[in-house]
Amino acid sequence: MRLAEDLYVYEWMNFFDNNCNSYYIGGNVRALIDPGLKKYLPDLLKLMAEDGIEKEAIRYIINTHSHPDHFESSELFSGSGIAIAIHTKEIEFMNGPGARLYDWFGLQFPEVEISMPLDSGKVILGDTVFEIILVPGHSPGSLALYWPERKALFSGDVIFDQNVGRSDFPGGDGGLLKKSILDLSARDADYLLPGHMGVIADSDRVKRNFEMVIKNIFPYI
Numbered sequence: 209m210r211l212a213e214d215l216y217v218y219e220w221m222n223f224f225d226n227n228c229n230s231y232y233i234g235g236n237v238r239a240l241i242d243p244g245l246k247k248y249l250p251d252l253l254k255l256m257a258e259d260g261i262e263k264e265a266i267r268y269i270i271n272t273h274s275h276p277d278h279f280e281s282s283e284l285f286s287g288s289g290i291a292i293a294i295h296t297k298e299i300e301f302m303n304g305p306g307a308r309l310y311d312w313f314g315l316q317f318p319e320v321e322i323s324m325p326l327d328s329g330k331v332i333l334g335d336t337v338f339e340i341i342l343v344p345g346h347s348p349g350s351l352a353l354y355w356p357e358r359k360a361l362f363s364g365d366v367i368f369d370q371n372v373g374r375s376d377f378p379g380g381d382g383g384l385l386k387k388s389i390l391d392l393s394a395r396d397a398d399y400l401l402p403g404h405m406g407v408i409a410d411s412d413r414v415k416r417n418f419e420m421v422i423k424n425i426f427p428y429i
Contacts, residue, residue: 211399218230220244227244232259245277268333272362275365276313276315283318283319306347338354340352345366345387361414363392369417373385389418
């Protein structure tokens with residue numbers, strides 16, 4: 209679904225199985241954010257094709273973190289010439305204890321060639337400047353992607369609509385999760401695009417969501 213110019217949203221709506229929201233940035237960027245589980249990639253690509261986006265158009269796969277429901281499908285793009293990106297801190301994690309989650313869910317750890325390791329700071333995708341923000345707490349190398357031109361904040365599993373990501377998986381840390389949310393709350397965002405649940409559009413609603421989470425959810429983290 210087209211949300212704004214060059215910004216497409218594919219929310220996961222199935223309440224009976226887990227997967228993540230995926231996003232596509234078009235124009236000269238052509239980045240797919242969080243491709244999700246392998247078994248659902250055909251469904252995602254079909255939805256994208258209905259919006260006029262073919263698989264061959266994808267230039268980057270940006271992974272917010274390495275949990276299976278976000279990262280597993282990256283294997284199906286590996287070696288295809290598409291740049292596969294994830295934070296360097298998450299590479300360290302998934303090459304260590306992060307692989308345990310795949311065992312827990314009965315999955316094999318995917319064989320993915322990370323051709324674009326990311327560090328915090330500015331990154332140019334296509335001809336557009338983005339900011340990579342390290343936001344540990346859900347996993348040690350979780351990243352958020354900020355698009356200043358659109359004031360769009362892709363938050364991964366750090367913060368959702370009136371909720372936050374879990375911090376009880378391997379590598380999780382409640383204290384770091386709260387710090388990460390406070391860091392993201394300082395961004396000027398018209399769109400909050402989380403890894404699960406609904407998108408929040410409008411700067412006032414985004415601000416109120418951060419305030420609600422900080423006030424009502426932080427005491428339980």
